[in-house]
Amino acid sequence: MLHCLVVALVITVFLAGIIVLVFWLVVWSKPIEYIVTRAVVRHFNVTPPPGATVIVTFYLTLAANNPNRRVSVIYDWVEFYVLYGEAVQLAVANAPAFRQPHRNETLLDVRAMARSVPIAEQTARELEHDLAAGEVAVDVRVRAGVQFKVAGLKTRHCSLQTFCSPVVISLSPSSARSF
Numbered sequence: 001m002l003h004c005l006v007v008a009l010v011i012t013v014f015l016a017g018i019i020v021l022v023f024w025l026v027v028w029s030k031p032i033e034y035i036v037t038r039a040v041v042r043h044f045n046v047t048p049p050p051g052a053t054v055i056v057t058f059y060l061t062l063a064a065n066n067p068n069r070r071v072s073v074i075y076d077w078v079e080f081y082v083l084y085g086e087a088v089q090l091a092v093a094n095a096p097a098f099r100q101p102h103r104n105e106t107l108l109d110v111r112a113m114a115r116s117v118p119i120a121e122q123t124a125r126e127l128e129h130d131l132a133a134g135e136v137a138v139d140v141r142v143r144a145g146v147q148f149k150v151a152g153l154k155t156r157h158c159s160l161q162t163f164c165s166p167v168v169i170s171l172s173p174s175s176a177r178s179f
Contacts, residue, residue: 052124
């Protein structure tokens with residue numbers, strides 16, 4: 001009797017493993033790609049220390065590419081952070097909730113603004129140096145709440161994070177750099 005139970009348990013675990021492997025190979029075959037495709041800076045101003053602050057507006061276009069054949073993505077909320085140097089947060093923006101079908105590239109246009117954001121003296125000097133050089137290198141971090149949908153079945157809510165670094169943006173008023 002014990003021998004039959006052990007054999008049945010081993011066969012059940014083996015079959016469950018085969019089912020999970022086939023599901024993984026069919027459904028979760030390709031990762032979703034996120035790319036900053038365009039970035040523009042307007043109204044960039046750094047006040048001198050002490051009490052240094054920054055005023056800036058970032059216009060970003062992020063491409064979210066879902067190459068999967070059967071998986072669609074439901075974004076419940078999306079937050080964009082523009083960071084400078086050692087995680088100095090310059091600007092924040094939110095995007096509305098949306099659904100991304102399978103085999104689809106969705107472009108998200110974002111305007112992240114910073115109004116009188118306090119920064120350290122060293123950061124102010126580095127930003128002033130970047131202003132004089134005509135370009136600034138920032139990091140773009142995206143956080144989102146997502147669900148994955150396959151053939152009518154939804155996963156539970158997941159947290160997604162992606163990081164684009166460095167995004168070098170020209171400060172010339174007439175240029176919009178594409179990546």
